[in-house]
Amino acid sequence: MSLTRDPAAFTALIQNLRDFIAEEAIPREDLRQAGDGDAMRRIALQLRAIASERGLGAPRAPVEQGGLALSWEECCSFLEEAGRSFLGPAALQCAPPGQPDIAALDQLASPAQRTRYLEPLMRGERHSCFAMTEPAPGVGSDPRMLSTTARRDGDGWVIEGHKWFITGAMRADFAIVVARTEAGPSWFLVDKAMPGFEVVRDIPNIEPFDLGGHGELRFEGCRVGPEALVGEEGRGLDYAQLRLEGARLFHCMRYIGLASRAMSMAQDYASSRESHGARLAEHQMVQAMVADAHIELYAARLMTLDVARRLDRGESIRHESSMAKVFVSEAVNRVADSAVQITGALGISEDAPLSMILRMLRPFRIYDGASEVHRAAIAKRAFRQRLRA
Ligand SMILES: Cc1cc2nc3c(=O)[nH]c(=O)nc-3n(C[C@H](O)[C@H](O)[C@H](O)COP(=O)(O)OP(=O)(O)OC[C@H]3O[C@@H](n4cnc5c(N)ncnc54)[C@H](O)[C@@H]3O)c2cc1C
Missing domain, CATH: 1.10.540.10 (Acyl-CoA dehydrogenase/oxidase, N-terminal domain)
Structure with missing residues (x-):
């Protein structure tokens, strides 16, 4: 332990x-x-x-x-x-995004960046966002498609690009912007007040309880000094991976809580609501949904715990966190969906929080790597030895 x-x-x-x-x-x-x-x-x-x-x-x-x-x-x-x-x-x-940004900056920030960004972020005095994803044809699932650029200009940089779905952007004081330099994808700390940093809009979407929304941002001639570069130039994708591994795990933990609350509410409903002469909890098909949900939550907790222990031991978690992310993101969606089904019309109403829980959980199958992208990476690693032969 x-x-x-x-x-x-x-x-x-x-x-x-x-x-x-x-x-x-x-x-x-x-x-x-x-x-x-x-x-x-x-x-x-x-x-x-x-x-x-x-x-x-x-x-x-x-x-x-x-x-x-x-x-x-x-x-x-x-x-x-x-x-x-x-x-x-x-x-x-x-x-998110504060927690994974703190975790990443804690490892990467220079002493000046710690004082200006990280420490106020930890104290909750300033807010961050992480700006990587771009509308097509820019980066989405494929990091090689990064099109935002940071061009050298004197001793600083000029950033040009278009980002979207940036969680927390509406209340952020600064962004970690992923932009391509001659050395490759790199991270920059950019204050929102910088000329050329435009918040275009908050993108309306299925998930309404994220503080700071999901912003669309534009960078046009946005000039930053040399001190804006985080860590080493060209290491931006390694850093994004580092940031994502902890972020994914935190999402798994939080969403196991939300899904188990949904199932607990569904069980309350099924224990008192009657149909065809018996309480719902006494119908076998309802029991099967409840049993499957408990099995899935148990497995989800164990996978998450295993990845957490590996992180505590300082081990690489790339493969395991990918597998846990796919399983947990899909399991919590199945559990919440069953909870809504068991609760009938009330489940899809906004008189109960269940429909909102379903909406909160659905995007997790897309962000932090879509299930299909993780499955492709897991299979690639599984076949690596054989396909080399
Ligand atoms: C709620 C929410 C919050 C987000 N927050 C942030 C944030 O704070 N910062 C940030 O930078 N980004 C954020 N994102 C963006 C997120 O990282 C991207 O949505 C994700 O990387 C997928 O990119 P895309 O949406 O462009 O999908 P696309 O790349 O267009 O992919 C669409 C679909 O195609 C399929 N697909 C893609 N590639 C493959 C493949 N290789 N094999 C098989 N199938 C494939 C998958 O089913 C995928 O869902 C957020 C997204 C959401 C929904």
Whole structure:
């Protein structure tokens, strides 16, 4: 076990979090606020203050920055509990894009970048977004298609490009922009206030509870100094991989929480609703859906836990995190879909949060690598030895 504190203290922490989510976060969920960034920001700040009074904070951040400094393994339980509410991850500063940006910058930022970007980000004083994806013909699933450029200009760079679906862009103070230089894809820290950095719009989409939306951005003649380059020029795709591995794992943990909440609500419904002379819970086809959901959640938890333990041991998780991402993203969607089915018309209404849970989970099969792209990579690695012969 990779615990940063003794088991009793950790159990107490998780119970404290469970109570916070049940007593403070879930009662503040209001589906009418879907897509209303200002309202959600206000509630997230209110919840953050309550969480902090209860000794709850960002799970991976260092203690001196107000965090809990949990191991990846400990994060599995923490994020699952936090993820049960739409509002939990933002309240506990473990929502994307902040959390994976912090993890990546912690390894890559220069001392000046740490002071200007990373530390305020960790304290929740500034917000980031990660800008890689572009509309066609730019980069989507294939990183080689990156078309945003950063051209040398004196001692700095001029960025030109078009990005979209950039989570958190509407409230971000700065972006990590992935752009092509002569050496290859590279990372730049670009303040939103820089001339040439335009926020075109918030793209309306199926997932309405992400703070900061999903922005479309344009960079036209956006000039940045030499200090904007993160790490080494040309290493941008390695860094994106590094950022994504932890991000994927956090998504798995959070969404296991959301899907298990959906199934628990469906079981409540099935325990009291009657049809054809029996409670739904007594019909075998309903029982099968519930049993399959529990089997899938169990497998999803174990795969996520295994990847987390590997990360704690400092092992490469490229292959395993890919497999876990495909399985968990598809399993939580099946579980939420069954929960909606069991709950009938109420399930697809906005009188219950189930339909919203389904909407929150669906995009996970696309971002952080679509299932098909991961399957292609997993199969390629599986065949590598044989096809070389
Ligand atoms: C909610 C959400 C949040 C996002 N946040 C961010 C963000 O913060 N920053 C960022 O940079 N990007 C973000 N993205 C973009 C995300 O990374 C891309 O959607 C993803 O990489 C896929 O690219 P694409 O949408 O262009 O799909 P495409 O590349 O056009 O692919 C479309 C579909 O084609 C299939 N496909 C593609 N390639 C293959 C292949 N090799 N083999 C088989 N099938 C294939 C898959 O089914 C795939 O879903 C976000 C997306 C969503 C939906």
